[in-house]
Amino acid sequence: MHRKLLTVITEEALERPLIKIINEAGARGYTVTEAWGSGRRGARAAGIEQGANIRVEVICEEDMAWQIAEILHQRYFKDFAMVLYLSDVQVIRGEKF
Amino acid sequence: MHRKLLTVITEEALERPLIKIINEAGARGYTVTEAWGSGRRGARAAGIEQGANIRVEVICEEDMAWQIAEILHQRYFKDFAMVLYLSDVQVIRGEKF
Amino acid sequence: MHRKLLTVITEEALERPLIKIINEAGARGYTVTEAWGSGRRGARAAGIEQGANIRVEVICEEDMAWQIAEILHQRYFKDFAMVLYLSDVQVIRGEKF
Amino acid sequence: MGIDPVILFFILGVVAGAVKADLHLPKAVYELLTVLLLLSIGLKGGVELADSDLLRILPSLGVIALKGVVLGLIAFGLLRLSRKLPRADAASIAAHYGSVSVGTFAVAMAYLEHQGIPFEGHAAAWVVVLEIPAILLGVLLVRGLRPSIGWAGLSREVFLGKGVVLLLGGLLIGLLAGPVAVEPLEPLFFDAFRGVLALFLLEMGLVAASRAGGLREHGLFIAFFGIAFPLIGAVVGGLVAWMLGLSLGGAVLLVSLSASASYIAAPAAMRLSVPEANPSLSLTASLALTFPFNVVIGVPLYHHTLAAIYPVTGG
Amino acid sequence: MGIDPVILFFILGVVAGAVKADLHLPKAVYELLTVLLLLSIGLKGGVELADSDLLRILPSLGVIALKGVVLGLIAFGLLRLSRKLPRADAASIAAHYGSVSVGTFAVAMAYLEHQGIPFEGHAAAWVVVLEIPAILLGVLLVRGLRPSIGWAGLSREVFLGKGVVLLLGGLLIGLLAGPVAVEPLEPLFFDAFRGVLALFLLEMGLVAASRAGGLREHGLFIAFFGIAFPLIGAVVGGLVAWMLGLSLGGAVLLVSLSASASYIAAPAAMRLSVPEANPSLSLTASLALTFPFNVVIGVPLYHHTLAAIYPVTGG
Amino acid sequence: MGIDPVILFFILGVVAGAVKADLHLPKAVYELLTVLLLLSIGLKGGVELADSDLLRILPSLGVIALKGVVLGLIAFGLLRLSRKLPRADAASIAAHYGSVSVGTFAVAMAYLEHQGIPFEGHAAAWVVVLEIPAILLGVLLVRGLRPSIGWAGLSREVFLGKGVVLLLGGLLIGLLAGPVAVEPLEPLFFDAFRGVLALFLLEMGLVAASRAGGLREHGLFIAFFGIAFPLIGAVVGGLVAWMLGLSLGGAVLLVSLSASASYIAAPAAMRLSVPEANPSLSLTASLALTFPFNVVIGVPLYHHTLAAIYPVTGG
Numbered sequence A, B, C: 001m002h003r004k005l006l007t008v009i010t011e012e013a014l015e016r017p018l019i020k021i022i023n024e025a026g027a028r029g030y031t032v033t034e035a036w037g038s039g040r041r042g043a044r045a046a047g048i049e050q051g052a053n054i055r056v057e058v059i060c061e062e063d064m065a066w067q068i069a070e071i072l073h074q075r076y077f078k079d080f081a082m083v084l085y086l087s088d089v090q091v092i093r094g095e096k097f
Numbered sequence D, E, F: 001m002g003i004d005p006v007i008l009f010f011i012l013g014v015v016a017g018a019v020k021a022d023l024h025l026p027k028a029v030y031e032l033l034t035v036l037l038l039l040s041i042g043l044k045g046g047v048e049l050a051d052s053d054l055l056r057i058l059p060s061l062g063v064i065a066l067k068g069v070v071l072g073l074i075a076f077g078l079l080r081l082s083r084k085l086p087r088a089d090a091a092s093i094a095a096h097y098g099s100v101s102v103g104t105f106a107v108a109m110a111y112l113e114h115q116g117i118p119f120e121g122h123a124a125a126w127v128v129v130l131e132i133p134a135i136l137l138g139v140l141l142v143r144g145l146r147p148s149i150g151w152a153g154l155s156r157e158v159f160l161g162k163g164v165v166l167l168l169g170g171l172l173i174g175l176l177a178g179p180v181a182v183e184p185l186e187p188l189f190f191d192a193f194r195g196v197l198a199l200f201l202l203e204m205g206l207v208a209a210s211r212a213g214g215l216r217e218h219g220l221f222i223a224f225f226g227i228a229f230p231l232i233g234a235v236v237g238g239l240v241a242w243m244l245g246l247s248l249g250g251a252v253l254l255v256s257l258s259a260s261a262s263y264i265a266a267p268a269a270m271r272l273s274v275p276e277a278n279p280s281l282s283l284t285a286s287l288a289l290t291f292p293f294n295v296v297i298g299v300p301l302y303h304h305t306l307a308a309i310y311p312v313t314g315g
């Protein structure tokens, strides 16, 4: 079954609000991993004063992926370290997505 | 060189059996990262009593990817938190896969 | 905006030199996650004497992706555990990449 | 006798968790604390065992192990009679409640030391023999002779879990090295014990609070079971203590163990051996109800009850 | 009186960080050390509080909390007058400097113990009341009455942060349990305190060095502010100490707190409530300048100055 | 004199690892234990150094550093003569065995304290000067004057590794602060030392067991080398100890160090400087053979041999 995989790389501090937005958009799930890296807002390593990055993945229909991306972009892109991208995946027995 | 990337997100408790299945199917390797998330079986955070999720990736020929996915689906999908998906990747100098 | 995602799975000891190469190639950023796994060089778990693997992702133009991959391949492929692959992603509002 | 502060650390954890405070101990710290508790208890038991008559103790260990199985059977019987749960879930919960909680044991030990009540030095060995049998029973009850991961896999899972290895390892080290040689280890393993227990209970309080959501989900029946069954366990444990002629302190320990439910060994083993059982059910009962009940109310309750009725000849 | 070795651990960390040595404590260890420091300070304060007249202390806590707000206002005023920073950044820095640093408090406490100077036992309560008010002020100054995450979210963030929960929790546990019951916890929480502080300062030294890059980026103005404002804070803190008739030791503590800047509670709260403020600015000032300055120079400076001018009647 | 329990912890780890028990310490805990061991050893050495005549010690440090290079050369010569290994692997192993293991040093120190045998207080300085020279030699032997990461990169890797920084840092802190000022740090750094070492050895036992697979892979030659070369190292170390007129305890320490192989500094440095060397080869020898051999058999063996033949005039 063809779906979109939306990946968001952003500041750890946004984990809670992100999950809220993902759930409200109606996605069936999400996966988070810890990450660090660098981008336009400089290097982000796990420091004591700030968490590092998180990498959040959501598998969903293309529409929903765009919708979630839109909200995140609008609400956080200006003030937070954030990268958003989509890719194509084929979910196996994914009746549930 | 074009290959499939099979990604499995599932319970940490399954790491050992999964790796056994991947090796037995003849895959040349795998990569595991720690993850947490939520799905049809509710939220899965790293707790003290249960590990969180793992995210296992296997790069291999399309046939083998389907074969591994099939075994995992059949053996674990009913009773365990598990998501399986495939995507296309281009492996560099991948004579070995 | 269509871009390439270059993923490198390799030994933790290479984190510093990898990042140097990525920056010198002119990439706008990168993301690292911790990983473990197995391949032609045997199993690589996080041990006390050696770190485990890292999984490095760089979103960039196709040319640059090939260029970085080329340098890494040439410099490290023979002596280090290393897997390199490319995939297609659609970056959202990615004026910056 | 003021309140034992380690209990207050548990309550702090529960409150902090309930109000969703931004507080958690990293998993690595929790694991360090668990390792320290297991080794401390084992080591202390081993040092005491060095002075004991091993041959006299051995039969009592057999009786205590049997008690674990009996308690598991009672739990299974009651749960099946209630007709509320499928067989797999009933067996899994029975495995948890026939087995024991090292955290509860540590709290009971600290309680007795706080009150100055002596107990059998080798009590750590009870934890070792109680941890496993009920888990095997649980698998048997649902899988007959075919656990999902095979008996070899299951044995590895239960006999080679952290709990047994560290408790037994600590016991043997204490026994072999003896009290004098163990002295240089005391600052970390004995003197810091209460502090380590306090931190551990802080984390357990947070866990209990985070599990409370499961109560709503699984309903009144599980809530009732998680409080009521410890009392049955306590009675059975008390009878065995009396049969074996344990001291008052020893009886409090055995009763507390019997009232407790496993949250480390049993969940790990059941997940792979009986995957169709819902792990959330047993963990909610064990962590959100039974553990807090025993730590805050149970241990002192068992002590006061036993102090009133336990025959002075015991011990 | 030799040099206090805990300060040398801090310097070791700074040097190791500056030469980019391959040395870092895992995040889990840093979190364990922080939890231990907060609980130790709280517990010690609580045990002392058990012997104090709570009613006499309460009003002084109100005055001290007010001091935090006043200091935040002064910082904001000066930063705005300088016309160097946008409103959001000025407010965020003001929140950091009106609030306080527990690490600095621990260093000042260890310093006084090292010198054998007594201080008010309940000083831990000052940290609790100083941590939050300036943060709320900072949000108010830039958002008016509409913080990005709402007042409910903001309250959760500040009142339920690790600092307040563990300090207040430790205080209450010490108060409820009393000195005798707390004794078994002393090896971990009191005896090991200096060692824990030494490790903590080693890590803070590494952090300070890694933040030094921010200085180049943000320029001279921030560097000046990070050293100069603590002196203003010290004067304000000294006046309040004198007003409240604190002992010399108490005055050194309150002055050190006033000179310190938050690096845990404030950054977390400001990031979500005032996201347009640049977090690197305030953290550079707080961690690369103010913390090192206070630890190495500030605390002894405040002590010697106070020793010379503080009225003997104080305390 | 019973068995030293810290050795039993190591054996527990080996056994648990061999039976594939579900036991491991988180990496963060291992790192904390390593930091504590390094700082404890350094600090203790520094405090003793405060009472020593530094000028008299300095030349002996030069001799000892030279011993590391000589031992590396002997190892390289023997390995090349055997014609079993490519040049890069021989050089890498030589670097490991010319350098030293802090874990072995800690075990030998605990052994001497357990037996009540005094030793030179500044022995920690020997570890510092022995860690690096053989690593540089190893790189020279295979790369000539062009290590893969350049000499600047290599120097950073070896001189700024955790081992040197924390040992040297601890030494300097102990030296500057002096015994009295260090006292408040003793509960964590000195009193808990044995307990920390016990936990550390438990983990090292697990590591040794997990590395045992490498033995099958790399064959008999490596297995033989991993046991035989420590004996050569011990003889060389003993001669140097005698030449320098060390005490019996000091000789045991220097012999144990000489018999030991690096498993932290050398692997990290060789991986980047001589990438064509197989890291599994040297780590298997060092961790699966030499470390266990020294901890369980070597240290007491060296002591008993030296006790029989070492001239009483030594020291």
Ligand SMILES: Nc1ncnc2c1ncn2[C@@H]1O[C@H](COP(=O)(O)O)[C@@H](O)[C@H]1O
Pocket (backbone or CB within 6 Å): A009, A010, A035, A036, A037, A038, A039, A040, A041, A042, A043, A044, A053, A080, A081, A082, A083, C027, C028, C029, C030, C031, C032, C057, C058, C059, C060, C097
């Ligand atoms: N070109 C890139 N490729 C991969 N990851 C990136 C890239 N740019 C940014 N990131 C990641 O996204 C985070 C936020 O990026 P930014 O908002 O550009 O600071 C960074 O900390 C990186 O982890």
Ligand SMILES: Nc1ncnc2c1ncn2[C@@H]1O[C@H](COP(=O)(O)O)[C@@H](O)[C@H]1O
Pocket (backbone or CB within 6 Å): A027, A028, A029, A030, A031, A032, A057, A058, A059, A060, A097, B009, B010, B035, B036, B037, B038, B039, B040, B041, B042, B043, B044, B053, B080, B081, B082, B083
């Ligand atoms: N739609 C989704 N997108 C991304 N990850 C998911 C999704 N659904 C489930 N997951 C992940 O897969 C795990 C198992 O899913 P489940 O079997 O649905 O509980 C979850 O804990 C998530 O980490």
Ligand SMILES: Nc1ncnc2c1ncn2[C@@H]1O[C@H](COP(=O)(O)O)[C@@H](O)[C@H]1O
Pocket (backbone or CB within 6 Å): B027, B028, B029, B030, B031, B032, B057, B058, B059, B060, B097, C009, C010, C035, C036, C037, C038, C039, C040, C041, C042, C043, C044, C053, C080, C081, C082, C083
């Ligand atoms: N077929 C594969 N699929 C996924 N990951 C792989 C694969 N082969 C190797 N890897 C990862 O890449 C690392 C280095 O691979 P290698 O150089 O083959 O030892 C391994 O430790 C794995 O984490």
Ligand code: NA
Pocket (backbone or CB within 6 Å): D071, D096, D097, D098, D099, D100, D233, D257, D258, D259, D260, D261, D262
């Ligand atoms: Na039980």
Ligand code: NA
Pocket (backbone or CB within 6 Å): E071, E096, E097, E098, E099, E100, E233, E257, E258, E259, E260, E261, E262
């Ligand atoms: Na302040």
Ligand code: NA
Pocket (backbone or CB within 6 Å): F071, F096, F097, F098, F099, F100, F233, F257, F258, F259, F260, F261, F262
């Ligand atoms: Na050596």
